[in-house]
Amino acid sequence: xxxxxxxxxxxxxxxxxxxxxxxxxxxxxxxxxxxxxxxxxxxxxxxxxxxxxxxxxxxxxxxxxxxxxxxxxxxxxxxxxxxxxxxxxxxxxxxxxxxxxxxxxxxxxxxxxxxxxxxxxxxxxxxxxxxxxxxxxxxxxxxxxxxxxxxxxxxxxxxxxxxxxxxxxxxxxxxxxxxxxxxxxxxxxxxxxxxxxxxxxxxxxxxxxxxxxxxxxxxxxxxxxxxxxxxxxxxxxxxxxxxxxxxxxxxxxxxxxxxxxxxxxxxxxxxxxxxxxxxxxxxxxxxxx
Amino acid sequence: xxxxxxxxxxxxxxxxxxxxxxxxxxxxxxxxxxxxxxxxxxxxxxxxxxxxxxxxxxxxxxxxxxxxxxxxxxxxxxxxxxxxxxxxxxxxxxxxxxxxxxxxxxxxxxxxxxxxxxxxxxxxxxxxxxxxxxxxxxxxxxxxxxxxxxxxxxxxxxxxxxxxxxxxxxxxxxxxxxxxxxxxxxxxxxxxxxxxxxxxxxxxxxxxxxxxxxxxxxxxxxxxxxxxxxxxxxxxxxxxxxxxxxxxxxxxxxxxxxxxxxxxxxxxxxxxxxxxxxxxxxxxxxxxxxxxxxxxxxxxxxxxxxxxxxxxxxxxxxxxxxxxxxxxxxxxxxxxxxxxxxxxxxxxxxxxxxxxxxxxxxxxxxxxxxxxxxxxxxxxxxxxxx
Numbered sequence: 001x002x003x004x005x006x007x008x009x010x011x012x013x014x015x016x017x018x019x020x021x022x023x024x025x026x027x028x029x030x031x032x033x034x035x036x037x038x039x040x041x042x043x044x045x046x047x048x049x050x051x052x053x054x055x056x057x058x059x060x061x062x063x064x065x066x067x068x069x070x071x072x073x074x075x076x077x078x079x080x081x082x083x084x085x086x087x088x089x090x091x092x093x094x095x096x097x098x099x100x101x102x103x104x105x106x107x108x109x110x111x112x113x114x115x116x117x118x119x120x121x122x123x124x125x126x127x128x129x130x131x132x133x134x135x136x137x138x139x140x141x142x143x144x145x146x147x148x149x150x151x152x153x154x155x156x157x158x159x160x161x162x163x164x165x166x167x168x169x170x171x172x173x174x175x176x177x178x179x180x181x182x183x184x185x186x187x188x189x190x191x192x193x194x195x196x197x198x199x200x201x202x203x204x205x206x207x208x209x210x211x212x213x214x215x216x217x218x219x220x221x222x223x224x225x226x227x228x229x230x231x232x233x234x235x236x237x238x239x240x241x242x243x244x245x246x247x248x249x250x251x252x253x254x255x256x257x258x259x260x261x262x263x264x265x266x267x268x269x270x271x272x273x274x275x276x277x278x279x280x281x282x283x284x285x286x287x288x289x
Numbered sequence: 290x291x292x293x294x295x296x297x298x299x300x301x302x303x304x305x306x307x308x309x310x311x312x313x314x315x316x317x318x319x320x321x322x323x324x325x326x327x328x329x330x331x332x333x334x335x336x337x338x339x340x341x342x343x344x345x346x347x348x349x350x351x352x353x354x355x356x357x358x359x360x361x362x363x364x365x366x367x368x369x370x371x372x373x374x375x376x377x378x379x380x381x382x383x384x385x386x387x388x389x390x391x392x393x394x395x396x397x398x399x400x401x402x403x404x405x406x407x408x409x410x411x412x413x414x415x416x417x418x419x420x421x422x423x424x425x426x427x428x429x430x431x432x433x434x435x436x437x438x439x440x441x442x443x444x445x446x447x448x449x450x451x452x453x454x455x456x457x458x459x460x461x462x463x464x465x466x467x468x469x470x471x472x473x474x475x476x477x478x479x480x481x482x483x484x485x486x487x488x489x490x491x492x493x494x495x496x497x498x499x500x501x502x503x504x505x506x507x508x509x510x511x512x513x514x515x516x517x518x519x520x521x522x523x524x525x526x527x528x529x530x531x532x533x534x535x536x537x538x539x540x541x542x543x544x545x546x547x548x549x550x551x552x553x554x555x556x557x558x559x560x561x562x563x564x565x566x567x568x569x570x571x572x573x574x575x576x577x578x579x580x581x582x583x584x585x586x587x588x589x590x591x592x593x594x595x596x597x598x599x600x601x602x603x604x605x606x607x608x609x610x611x612x613x614x615x616x617x618x619x620x621x622x623x624x625x626x627x628x629x630x631x632x633x634x635x636x637x638x639x640x641x642x643x644x645x646x647x648x649x650x651x652x653x654x655x656x657x658x659x660x661x662x663x664x665x666x667x668x669x670x671x672x673x674x675x
Contacts, residue, residue: 006500013492020490110324118329120513122547125524132526141524144492213524214489215516215547219326223486258483258493266484 008138010259016144018251019151023206024224025231026158026243027199033238034175034195037086038094040101042203043225044108049074049207050216051112054121063126066208074204075197082196105225109218120217147209154202158240171195175238227254230269234276236283245285315603315613316352318372320365320383321407323357326486326512327385330588331357333543334407337585337592338382340576345600354378360385362392369393373402380405380613382595387411387457397422403614407595408588412461415637416670424617424636426598426629427591428560429667430461433536434509436642436662437558438469441505441534448478449534450503452494454514455482462509462536470507478503488514491521499527506531511538516547523551532556540647543586545654552647552654560638561587561626562645562656573625590625594638597624598631632666634674639666 028042053070057063085104089097125143132139162168173181174188182188207220214220227250235246250269257265276283319338321331335355342348354376356368365384372378373396381397382405384390390409397404398420406414406425410433415425441449449470453459459482467477479501481494488494498506506527510518515538522533528551533539537559540552563574563584573593577585602616621630627641644660 006496009496010493013490013496016492017490113328118332120329120516120544120547122516122520122544122549124549125520132524139526141521141526143524213517213521215513215520215544217326217513218328219513223489254490255493259497262481262483266487 005138008136009140010255012138012140012144012148014252014255016147016251017255018247019148020206020210021227021231021251022151022243022247023154023202023209025228025235025247026154026240027202027206028228029232029235029238029243030240031196031199032232034171035090035192037090038097038101039086039199040098040225041081041104041108042199043223043228044105044221045074045078045200045203046207046210046224047112047216047218047220048077048108049204050211050214050220051116051121051207052204053208053211054116054123054216057123063123063212066123067205070208071201071204074207075201078197078200078203082193086196105221109221112221113218116216118218120215122215123211125212143212147213150209154205155244162240227269230273233273233283236286239283239285242283242285246283249284314350314352315380315599315608316354316376316378317599318369318376318378318381318383319353319355320358320368320372320381321355322360322385323355325360327360329512329543330385330408331383333586333588334383334385334592334595336577336581337589337594338407338596339592340573340580340589341593341596341600344576345597347600347603350603351599358384358386358389360389362386362388365389366392366396369396373400378402379608379610380599382599383407384409387414390414391418394418394420394423401614402610403617405595405599405617407591410458410461412465412667412670415635415667416672419635419672419674421618421636421674422614424598424614424631426594426631426638428640429637430458431465432637432640432665432667433558433560433642434462434466435469436665437466437507437534437536437644438471438475439473440558440644440660440662441470441507442473442475446475446504448476448503449505449507450478450498450501450531451480451507452491452498452518453482453509454485454488456485459485459509463507466507466536486514489517491518492525495522495525495527499525499531503531506533508533508535508539510535511541512544515539515541516544519548519555520551528554537562537587537643537645540654540656541586541588542584542656543588545647548654550649553649554646556644556646556659558642558644558662559587560640560642561590562643562658564645564656564658565625565627565643567623567625567627569623569627570625585625594624594626594629597622628664634669635667635672636674637667639664641665 031039049070052073053066056066056069129143129146133142170186178188231246231250235242253268257268358365380403384406385408387409404423408427410428410430412429412431451463453463533555535557537557539557540555542563545552598620601620602613605616607613607616618631618633630639632639642662642665643658645656645658648657
């Protein structure tokens, strides 16, 4: 393995991790940015995405059915959570929201253990994405390439939607000034509900995409929460660009930290988090100035 | 009138039955994780323990009180205090995490309650921190990995790269392997410890390992980390050039099917595999499969043997804390994993270590034993029994 090949592979590793973090954090951050709601149960939705994906893949023997089915399933669960719990909590302070959604994590994790058991489950990588692909003479796992491509596609899709569609314009207006947007005839509540659904679908998508690389375990719900929150805090709450910047920074720091400073790799991200909070507490690219 | 009489009779029986049975009862505190990352292990050990009691037909002679350690040392200490001081159990069985074992060690030793360790492999627990009240029937981290060094050297492997999670068990397993492999004449060309419980993406580490150009990779991972590692090792195309070895938890029958075809060809060492061709094991596997419809794992056997040594101790006449503690190290029998005895010098189990390859069997994966290292006994490691 030559020097260039080594660094190029590590670069792709960093990009791949960033994209996975992006898929997760973008849902969390847009829900927070638009609804001012801290949804710690987001990690639990990610876990549900993986488990629902495993079940669909087992029934249908087809990964792609799981790929499309899991986000839909998670959205349905998200809607139930929204109407049952979150809608009532909207007017409460952030502390109650954090407590309630944190409690939801434990409820959902135990429900998952009752339904799917405590033993880790896996999905095989879809046949078409098995093995390696070769790009510029560097061979890299095909499925990881797929994650990178998917992340970039979601990134582009969301940016276009926010910048170029009337739905995006209404969203931006509602973030800037909800009351005024409402006075202009925008149904803010309905808009926010649709954003919540998109956030849930993205969490489910991240779960089902991660399942073939990792595995579905009940620990996913909490394991992923901290890196995702770090991405959101570093990037800036509620902004799409913030989620992109935050995931790239965290993804690359984790990867190159593991390569260059293995003994410090786990604290590097926390150092960055502390630094951001001291120097720019609003995050690098906040939604509102 | 007759009905009322019946109820009275049933009531009287219900009152007298447990009362008369209590005198012969042994109270067992089963201290296992029921929540957290190790919940599946706790369930397996619990099932194995109950199987041993049922097989001996003694289930009604043992009262089991279950407590959840949550895999947290302070919770473990609180729960064992409750079991010993409030429930007044005769013996405590369980402990999955070495961290919890380390935390409860002094309390167990001081309160003189026998503890049968059913998983936690920390070498110190039957070494410098040994106690005559702590008997381990599972394994020690060193015991499993020591035989792999000379064996891999015999297979013609000279340069090895090691990887493990960065915590006590990971370090002990790799240290033992490194020592025995170097002593055999091999060379460790690189070694890394990944952040424990925080590493899901092994891509950077695998790329590092590949660029060190070893003959083989030796790792210890368990549970979710094991699944992620084995799958990612395969997806990076390392399998074709650099074979994977490790301690057998890497491809435990408990979750090897989640690893899928990526696990085929991985060679590891463990104290039990469900495919052992002995009559004791076949009976055991049959009984477990009838109940759970899948093969048992090393964790089930650890639970089973925890129950079995306790039954043997009680059969030999032990009834209270002190007599159980002194009877346990004398127990010796051939069980599902082969001949098993307790080394009185350390109170750690003496057992066979099986080197096995994970092979495909139709759609499922199974274990093919390729070498057996008999009666592996840990060195005394500074243990002074008193």
